[in-house]
Amino acid sequence: MCNQNSYSKYQKRAIKFLSDFLDADTPFTYERTQANHLKVLIDGVPKPLFTGSTPSDCKSINNFMAEVKREVKTSKEMVDLKQDTSVVKISLPISFKQSQDKLIQNCVKSLRTRLEVMKSQEEQKVLENKSVDVVTTFRSEAIKHALSFALQSRRQGNYIKAKEMKSLETKIAMHLNFMMPTLAHYSELLDSKTKYQEKLETSAKEALNSINEQKLTQESVLNSESEVLGKQSDEVVSTQIDSNVQQVKQSSALELMTMSSNNRVSLLRGLSKSQSLQLIDDINQAMAQNREQDIEAVIAMIKEKDLPLEAIISRIEAA
Structure with missing residues (x-):
């Protein structure tokens, strides 16, 4: 989403228009679809806006710009109707507001270039801690780092007070929260991971129980086989003993018959x-x-x- 080298010349022009047209108070995000169209989400606009990749009509970019302006204008009119007219907004000096808006846009641009990495790191932290509470801390640190880097890169500018710094961080957080996944997304992710982990643990327990049952069955079979083999071996030994006795008897009888008659009689006389x-x-x-x-x-x-x-x-x- 953030590597503009992968976007077409037409899409880069559309992205630059969005950055220039939308002020620092209007977050937006964009991504390329599978059909190579540019999908744009603007805060306050109820529907996504799409544009082509390499349109053949040169007026396509103008039509896209007109559509964005029309939708943003309608969105602001709806917001103005809902706001309390009794509240008087304090208008800042133009130069000071322009300086702050430029600072916010630079920070948002810096965060946008690291968006995919931040999403991966944030998701990893949520899964490691098993809580969405780390999201606020992670994004706050990222905003402070981007703001500090933008202030260092600024050539000139007035001193920013703590209250003004807090206001800048709040506005940048509004942009970052719009670009990053919501807390509801992480809650669903944790819930699905927990259910998946419980399912794995249940499967592991069932597999372990099955293995134990197989072991018990095998041990029972082995014990039965051992008993059978023991009985068979006893029978074989007994048969072998009887056979040996018979052989001894036969050999003794044959030895008696091989004697001469006189010797046999002399032996039997005893x-x-x-x-x-x-x-x-x-x-x-x-x-x-x-x-x-x-x-x-x-x-x-x-x-x-x-x-x-x-x-x-x-x-x-x-x-």
């Missing part, structure tokens, strides 16, 4: 009568279990091969 009877009983039981196992294996083979039982019986009888 048993008592009850132990010998128990051994005979165990041998008979083992033979019975083997026989049952063989029968089950034969039956399974007959079913698997689908062999006729009559043919098998006849073959057995024939043998």
Whole structure:
């Protein structure tokens, strides 16, 4: 908005006309639209005024000037009707008023060149402090800085009293407030940021709760799996032990049978009568279990091969 190098020659002429025509008591602001038109807002004028970028008609600037003058005149007439006629305004000397107006315009021009930076800084301060109270302080400091710089740049001029300085700051603040965002804008911004922050916090809490629930579920599953694995490992160990016992028994029995008959008899003679009877009983039981196992294996083979039982019986009888 404030970098006039980006404006066309026609738009620069319109901006200069606004600065010259509108006195120091009438704030205005302007910006370029997406269609490359110049949008002008004037304090007291109820509607924005637009002008083109590079009009082909040379009378376009004159038409724009006439429209501005007409709208400003109408606005001032409405203000005069609303004002109390009993109040007598004190008119300042022309030279002194011109000097003050020039000083105000220079300050406003200086502030206008830094407008975008000031908007960004002001918004940052509002968000950091989470309050619109910092706006007044920030703008007051900016006005004092611009006014001090303008006074230093002034070649000549009378001494400005404290009361007059306060009046200048008030008028410059009127221009700056018109160009800068309103307090209502910052209030809405804070409200939206607060709602967005609350939404983020709620989402974060929900995500954290979801993660905790997932962790609990995973821990429960892991505990269940650990219990299952523990049981399975116990069963595997038990099975392995039984297998080892069987292998030990088989190896012991095989070792006994690999002995010579005399050595085996000599070894068995060391048993008592009850132990010998128990051994005979165990041998008979083992033979019975083997026989049952063989029968089950034969039956399974007959079913698997689908062999006729009559043919098998006849073959057995024939043998």
